[in-house]
Amino acid sequence: MSESSPTTSTTSDASIRAEGLVKQFKDGPRAVDGIDLEVAPGEIYGFLGPNGAGKSTTVLMLTTLLPITDGRASVGGFDVATQGSHVRATIGAALQEAALDPNLTAVEHMRLQTALQGIAKADRKRLGDDLIERVGLSDAADRKAGTYSGGMRRRLDLALSLVHRPRILFLDEPTTGLDPQSRTALWEEVARLAREDGTTIFLTTQYLEEADQLADRVGIIDGGKIVAEGTPAALKSEIGLPAVEILPADPGDHERVIDVLRANCSYDESQQTGNGTVSGRLREGTGLTEIVRALDAAGLKVANLAVHAPTLDDVFLAKTGRKLEGAGDDEEQDEHDHDGHHH
Amino acid sequence: MSQPRRFTETALILAWRNLHNFYTSPALIIPALLFPLFFFTAFAGGLSNVENVPGFDFPNGYTAFQFGFVLMQSAAFGGVFTGFGIARDFESGFSRRIMLATPHRTAMLAGYAISSFVRAVVVGAMLFAIALAVGMDYSGGVLDTVGLVALALGVNMLALLFASGVAFRFRTIQAGPLMQTPVFMVLFLTPVYVPQALLHGWIESVAAVNPLTFVIESGRSFIAGVPEELLLAFGFGAVAALVLAIWSLTGLRKAEQAGG
Known part of the structure; x- marks a missing residue:
């Protein structure tokens, strides 16, 4: 073309x-x-x-x-x-x-790449050595990449x-x-x-x-x-305020903890990870102290309580309904198969 | 840098890299050298009494008769092994580096071809030296030798074009048998062990229509110093080269379509 x-x-x-x-x-x-x-x-x-x-x-x-x-x-x-x-x-x-290429050293790779890129012959060696040094490979410059x-x-x-x-x-x-x-x-x-x-x-x-x-x-x-x-x-910031995560000491208290969160936080059923921990995003004006007091007032004991600021994982969860880490593992092979390795 | 010069530089540096790997990797160079030697020794040595069979009319004896075949065979396999290298580069992702860096992707093929030629020349020269050392009767003059070398390089190029077409399409070393088997079969469906006149049955019929028979016979005629069937041999070579070049280049386009 x-x-x-x-x-x-x-x-x-x-x-x-x-x-x-x-x-x-x-x-x-x-x-x-x-x-x-x-x-x-x-x-x-x-x-x-x-x-x-x-x-x-x-x-x-x-x-x-x-x-x-x-x-x-x-x-x-x-x-x-x-x-x-x-x-x-x-x-x-x-x-x-x-x-x-596992059989080529860093220096030989540079020789190949500078020639492929059309770098002037006079500049190739110096440029290659500079870049090898820049990425901290000078000591291994003459070792084969396979090692x-x-x-x-x-x-x-x-x-x-x-x-x-x-x-x-x-x-x-x-x-x-x-x-x-x-x-x-x-x-x-x-x-x-x-x-x-x-x-x-x-x-x-x-x-x-x-x-x-x-x-x-x-x-x-x-x-x-x-x-x-x-x-x-x-x-x-689109996600909002930090989230509080609570793991009830007694798994039987799961629903009661949800009630506490519903009363004090933005609770969304679809955002739960299903591992026993219940989470909700703090509302404006509500702090961790209020949550702890509410749990105490309800007589609930917790095994773990954490507050975390929104992360990109929260963004991903909010947008897709799934956590980023671990998501897509089933699809991994699929994309690899279509990234130019059709056999 | 001008476009033709960039193309040439790309082809030469890729040829350097392929040859560097070939000559520094025992796993690559030892089989490439031993394979033709084994065939030559096995055929020329083990079957040397064939020259006493009535009807064996090759004037330079059985060693020279076999050399003609083994030289073409080693040239062909050199092209096929280069095809293996192409497939390996695609499988490892190295070809993407080349495709990204060069404005002329056909220079890849030129680079592989140059390295394939050099390999064929080195292996052929070694084979030639050994054949002469063990007493091969070689009657060809300078022009005959040039013709013989041209024929061998032509066979090397045809095999490379065929194997590269397969490698570009499959991009995995698992396609190795698809590159090697057809070349092996076409080679061995020629008068390998005895002259064509001594063949009988289906192999005689197949060899008679196998265009590579003309190439093998032509090569032997150069060794005997009385070139024959040149038009058929080189004519077949030219047509096959055209067809296989299209096969290889369309394969390269398919590899580009697949992302390298």
Whole structure:
């Protein structure tokens, strides 16, 4: 297919824009179902959702690795469907599984990637060494990637995605499977990229904490649709005041505890997790003290009582009726099967 | 950087990577070298008395007769093994790195082809040296040798185009038998052990219509220094290359459609 020239690129202020984006797999599910989103230059956009929600499929479409079924999208001002090579020249991407060759060292990976990206020969070695140092792999630069830990592989993958100084970076679940230390190191590097280099970052994650800490704005996706979008603070404020969670000491008191919560909180049957703990969101003017007094007055003993501020998980629960953690596990294989591994 | 130069650089760096892996991985290089040697030793050594059978008319003896086949076979299998590498790259996700980084995705195929050619040349040269060392009677001149090498590289390319088409479509190493079996069958349905005139029954009929028979016979004629059936051999090669190039490139498009 011939591509439009860069001079005819879509003019757009947004780094990434999708309108009615759809991916329908042949004889399969509609993995992405009419997504609209816009990511501003220099912004970190967190795309949060459970396994199988459509996150990776969206990334594959936006990075030109998967054709769009319907709708349109532009990345860096270039149309994803008709200006694929210009899009690819603009972006960097570290996809879900670090695509490394186990037989190549970090230095050899850099040699390959800089050549693939068309970097001038004179600059390749210095650029490669700089990036290896930047992600803290200098000591392992001459070791084959097959001997690397998961964190090292992710860091090398990130470094490789940066060789051509992309304006826009796609990171698909970059910290999945990493230990907390590696995860924190990667977060710092991602934040630095946005802060110091002005890189636009589209980050998919299933970790609430990651989206909360890193993202300027979050889009929550479930079943191929965006169910909520905004800054983490704005999304959480939509939920309201903190929630109180009570586990009765005697399981037989379950209904009576619900009565106390109904009298003092916003109680919603559909928001209960079904594990014996009863929860309700505090009302304006009602504090924990009132709840404790009410329980005491009713002669109820509790095994556990906790108050927690709204989280993105609460947002997900409010929008989908399910908790994010653990949601979508049944769909995981489904999305993987449709992320380019049709056998 | 100009587009053709970028295409060439992409193909060359991918060829470097494939060859680097080939020559530094014992699991890849040892079978690739031993396989043709085994066939050559087994056929040329174990069946050497075939040259005494009435009707065996190849002038340079049985070792040279077998060399003609094993050279083509090793070239073909070199192409198939490169197809395995393509499938492995798709299975591991490495191909996505290539597809994302390069503006010319057909350069991927060019890169694999270059590495396949180099592998075929190295294995063929080793085979040639060993065959000469064990006393192969080689009557071909420089032009005959060029023709023989061109024929072997052509077979390598045909096998690569076929195997890459399969690899692009299935994108898993589990498709290995689908790449290897048809090539194996087409190769062995030619006059492998004896000249065509000595074949009998169904194998004679099949070999007579198998276009690869012309290629094998042509290769042997180069070894004997009296080139024959060149038009049929190279004509078949050109037509097959066109058909298989379409097969491979449409496979690449399917791989792109599937997300790499």
